[in-house]
Amino acid sequence: MGLELFNTLILLLLVVAALIALRVKDLLTASVVFAVYSFLMCLLWAEMGAVDVAFTEATVGAGISTVVMIATIFNLKRKSSD
Amino acid sequence: MFEDGSIINELFIERLNYLIYVVLLLIGLHAMIAKNNLIKKLIGMSIFQTAIILFYVSVGVKEGATIPIYLPEHDPHGSHASHSDGNETEQSNHGPVVLDAELVKGYSNPLPHVLMLTAIVVGVATLGLALALCLRIYQGYGTIEEDEILAKIEGQEMGTKPSVVVKSVDSSKPATSQSAKPASKPKGSSSPSPKRSKASPRTKAKATSPTTKAKTSGAKPVSPKRKAAASKSTTTGSKKSPAKPKTAASKSTTKAKPKPRAKPKAKPTARAKATSTAKKATASKPKPKTPKK
Amino acid sequence: MKKLSLIPVLLVGALLIYAAEDFPEWGSPSAPASASPLSSHFISNTGVDTEVPNMVTAVLADYRGFDTMFETVVVFIAGMAVLAILKNSSGPNSKKKIFHIETEPDIIVTNTVRLLIPVIQIFAFYVLAHGHVSPGGGFQGGVVMGASFIMIALSWDLDTALARFPVERCTVVAGLGIILYGGIGLLSMFLGGEFLDYAELANIFPVSREMARYHAMLGVEIGVGLTVTAIMFSLYANLSTEGRLKGGL
Numbered sequence: 302m303g304l305e306l307f308n309t310l311i312l313l314l315l316v317v318a319a320l321i322a323l324r325v326k327d328l329l330t331a332s333v334v335f336a337v338y339s340f341l342m343c344l345l346w347a348e349m350g351a352v353d354v355a356f357t358e359a360t361v362g363a364g365i366s367t368v369v370m371i372a373t374i375f376n377l378k379r380k381s382s383d
Numbered sequence: 384m385f386e387d388g389s390i391i392n393e394l395f396i397e398r399l400n401y402l403i404y405v406v407l408l409l410i411g412l413h414a415m416i417a418k419n420n421l422i423k424k425l426i427g428m429s430i431f432q433t434a435i436i437l438f439y440v441s442v443g444v445k446e447g448a449t450i451p452i453y454l455p456e457h458d459p460h461g462s463h464a465s466h467s468d469g470n471e472t473e474q475s476n477h478g479p480v481v482l483d484a485e486l487v488k489g490y491s492n493p494l495p496h497v498l499m500l501t502a503i504v505v506g507v508a509t510l511g512l513a514l515a516l517c518l519r520i521y522q523g524y525g526t527i528e529e530d531e532i533l534a535k536i537e538g539q540e541m542g543t544k545p546s547v548v549v550k551s552v553d554s555s556k557p558a559t560s561q562s563a564k565p566a567s568k569p570k571g572s573s574s575p576s577p578k579r580s581k582a583s584p585r586t587k588a589k590a591t592s593p594t595t596k597a598k599t600s601g602a603k604p605v606s607p608k609r610k611a612a613a614s615k616s617t618t619t620g621s622k623k624s625p626a627k628p629k630t631a632a633s634k635s636t637t638k639a640k641p642k643p644r645a646k647p648k649a650k651p652t653a654r655a656k657a658t659s660t661a662k663k664a665t666a667s668k669p670k671p672k673t674p675k676k
Numbered sequence: 677m678k679k680l681s682l683i684p685v686l687l688v689g690a691l692l693i694y695a696a697e698d699f700p701e702w703g704s705p706s707a708p709a710s711a712s713p714l715s716s717h718f719i720s721n722t723g724v725d726t727e728v729p730n731m732v733t734a735v736l737a738d739y740r741g742f743d744t745m746f747e748t749v750v751v752f753i754a755g756m757a758v759l760a761i762l763k764n765s766s767g768p769n770s771k772k773k774i775f776h777i778e779t780e781p782d783i784i785v786t787n788t789v790r791l792l793i794p795v796i797q798i799f800a801f802y803v804l805a806h807g808h809v810s811p812g813g814g815f816q817g818g819v820v821m822g823a824s825f826i827m828i829a830l831s832w833d834l835d836t837a838l839a840r841f842p843v844e845r846c847t848v849v850a851g852l853g854i855i856l857y858g859g860i861g862l863l864s865m866f867l868g869g870e871f872l873d874y875a876e877l878a879n880i881f882p883v884s885r886e887m888a889r890y891h892a893m894l895g896v897e898i899g900v901g902l903t904v905t906a907i908m909f910s911l912y913a914n915l916s917t918e919g920r921l922k923g924g925l
Contacts, residue, residue, distance in 0.1 A: 312403040319410050319430050328422050335426055342433050350450050350491040351440045352811040353732045354499050356803075360819040361507045362433065365908055368826055372916035373514040374422065377521050381420035382528050401696040409689045416681040442699075443715075451719070452810065453729040482720040492715045493731040497740060500732070501747045504815055504904075508754035511911045515758040518918055522765055 304348070311345050328374045328381055336367040400441060407434035421517050421527040425510065432506045436499045443495035451493040457482060726889045728808045736813065737893040741872045744896070745857050748903050752850050755907035759847070762919030781832045789831040796824045804901045805894065814897035818904030825909045834913060834922075846910040853903030860895050 318341060322334040339362030347355035411434055414427025457480075517527060524532050718735055728734040736744055804817030829837035861872040869876035874892035875885040883891065 309399060309403075312400065316403060316406055316410070319407060322426055322430070323410070323414050323418065323423060328420070331423065331426060335429065338430070339433070342437060345437065346440055349440060349444050350448060351443075351496050351499075352450050352452075353730075353813065353816075354436070354440055354496050354503070356811045356816050357500055357503050357819075358433075360816055360823070361503055364823055365819055365826075365911075366429070366507055366510055368823075368830075369511055369514060369912060369915055370422070370425075372912055373518060375916060376518055376918055377422070377527055381423060383419045383423070397701055398696055398699060401699055402693065405689055405692045405696065408692065409685050412688065413681065413685045416685070417678040419678075450811075451731040453723060453731070457723065458729055481724050484716065484720075487716045487719045490719050490731070493718055493735050494712075494715045496732045497735045500736060500815065501743060504747055505750055508751045508907075511915070512754050512757055512761075514915055515761045518915065519761055519765060522918070 307348065308345070311341055311348075315341050315345070326381055326383070328377070328379050329371065331381075332367055332370045332374060335370070336363045339363040339366065401438075404434060404438045404441070407437070410434075419529050421520065421529065424529075425513050425517070428513070429506065429510060432502070436502055436506075439495050439499050439502075443492035445488065445491055448489055448491045451491045451496065457486065725886065726893070727886045728890055728893065730808055730810065730813075732811075733807050733813050733893065733897075737896050738874060738889055741861070741874075741896065744900065745854075745861070745872070748854055748857060748900050751907050752854055752903055755850060755910050756847070758911055758914050759843075759919075762914050765919050785831045789827055793824055793827065796827070797821060800824065800901075804897060807897060808890065808893065814900030815904055817897075818901035819908055821901065821905040822908030822912075825905075826912045829912065829916075834917065837909075838913065841906075841909060843910050843913055846906040846913075850903045850906040850910075853899040853901070853906070856899035856902070857896050860892055860899070864892075 315338060318334055318338040322331050322338060325331050325334065339358060343355045343359040343363065346352075346358065408431060411427045411429075411431030415424050415431065418424050418427060520532065521527050524535050526532060526535075718731060718739065722728060722731045722734045726734050726738055728738075800817045800821035802817075803812040803820060804814060807813030807817065825837055825841055828840065860874070860877075864873045864876045865871045867876040867879050874889040876888075877892055878885045878888035881888060881891070
């Protein structure tokens with residue numbers, strides 16, 4: 302039962318992180334919250350037993366994807382209208 | 384579907400996970416459609432992709448199963464098995480054996496993991512490419528909000544040939560955002576519709592290029608003048624901008640043909656350097672630039 | 677107008693929820709994905725066929741090696757496409773570049789990074805080579821290695837990182853990775869088997885057929901790692917400077 306609770310809690314945090322990443326008007330904040338989302342996904346998969354997928358998501362999603370997005374936002378406007 | 388309450392019980396308690404996956408999918412899908420900013424659309428795309436991967440991985444979960452790596456007693460190399468167990472030593476001595484069905488149930492299903500590994504890597508490659516496209520759009524239109532881009536495209540299509548040139552002549556004050564737009568508009572429109580942009584500015588270019596040729600006597604005396612005018616009137620204070628017309632001027636002196644056309648383009652942006660050094664630049668590319676001064 | 681988009685989204689959601697009640701319970705072993713004969717074949721026969729304890733790596737690099745090869749090609753094409761899109765692009769609206777100008781690299785950051793980078797790179801090699809026995813493999817090791825170069829670019833500046841790994845060499849290394857992968861496949865074809873049938877390599881190397889698959893998997897993962905490293909770094913270098921490779925984050 303503890304595992305179900307853990308799963309449900311992480312899933313709810315995922316939904317919250319996804320909503321926040323899409324609602325903030327500052328693109329840098331959105332990238333960082335998106336990194337949090339990726340990390341929560343990685344945690345969820347590691348708990349489900351998919352360790353290879355979790356490793357890949359940790360490096361690729363929370364690592365490269367975030368850095369590349371921030372490097373792009375550096376060249377664009379940081380404020381978004383919605 | 385809602386005949387009796389047990390359906391809701393099943394849906395919300397036993398299959399709560401699937402509900403939340405559906406919610407994540409919907410968040411991603413709605414963001415891709417309804418958000419105005421291009422980067423937010425990309426974040427929505429990534430949320431959608433990871434939610435799908437989550438769904439696939441969770442389909443292959445077995446309760447109470449371990450990770451899909453052989454435990455030491457089933458290890459194919461057989462050397463890590465414990466020696467004290469009576470039953471296990473047979474397996475360890477014989478090396479790798481085919482596992483029977485009971486033991487198979489103790490391992491997680493490796494097949495969804497493999498497919499989703501590929502999906503994650505392809506997703507990040509797509510994200511990188513999409514961000515490069517966003518950068519190009521920003522250079523071309525000066526904004527990454529979708530409604531402003533659509534308004535600019537419609538303005539381009541409504542105002543056909545004369546208004547393009549009129550706009551470029553009017554924007555003689557080189558606020559860089561404005562100069563980015565008309566300068567890049569022929570550039571941006573030259574790729575999808577080369578004929579339209581080639582035909583119109585060339586007529587104007589032929590009228591103005593003799594005047595520019597008359598004005599420009601030599602390479603060096605003109606370019607400091609242009610540089611002074613350019614650096615005085617730019618709104619950018621960046622240290623790189625004086626460097627760029629210098630290099631553009633020095634590079635334009637070494638070239639024979641684009642030289643008289645490259646000089647009036649000694650503007651503080653790197654476009655001068657790009658167009659004067661781009662050997663593959665067709666003749667249409669310098670020509671739309673000459674009306675702007 | 678954008679509010680109308682909620683309607684199809686909610687419709688899709690309702691359809692998915694309606695379909696969700698047909699799913700098996702979460703985690704039951706009789707789920708169709710787990711009860712399929714293919715996955716049980718993979719679980720029971722990986723040890724016998726390839727002697728690799730990590731089933732995911734074995735399926736990725738051996739049983740489904742064709743998939744992985746084209747995935748590597750996809751990563752390579754994405755890197756080339758970014759290069760093609762951003763090369764010779766017009767300069768940015770340079771109002772912004774006032775701010776990023778000549779800050780000295782911070783002494784604490786540079787010295788810490790100088791201590792960390794060798795450890796990170798050795799860890800990347802470890803993840804690549806130990807992918808047969810523990811979670812890991814070519815992609816993960818390659819990404820960690822690429823991230824170490826990005827770390828050099830972030831703590832000094834991009835020119836320091838490009839002095840160590842120029843973008844031209846990135847493309848060459850990426851191509852080498854794919855050639856290595858395809859080369860191992862072609863080698864097995866020349867030795868009489870099918871494309872990517874690694875067991876045929878036992879004809880030239882003095883190992884058993886299973887160990888030939890084991891070692892060829894390592895070679896293939898090295899190819900994947902090379903490509904992914906080079907492309908991740910060139911992606912960062914191009915995106916942070918809009919193709920001009922000067923300035924940047």
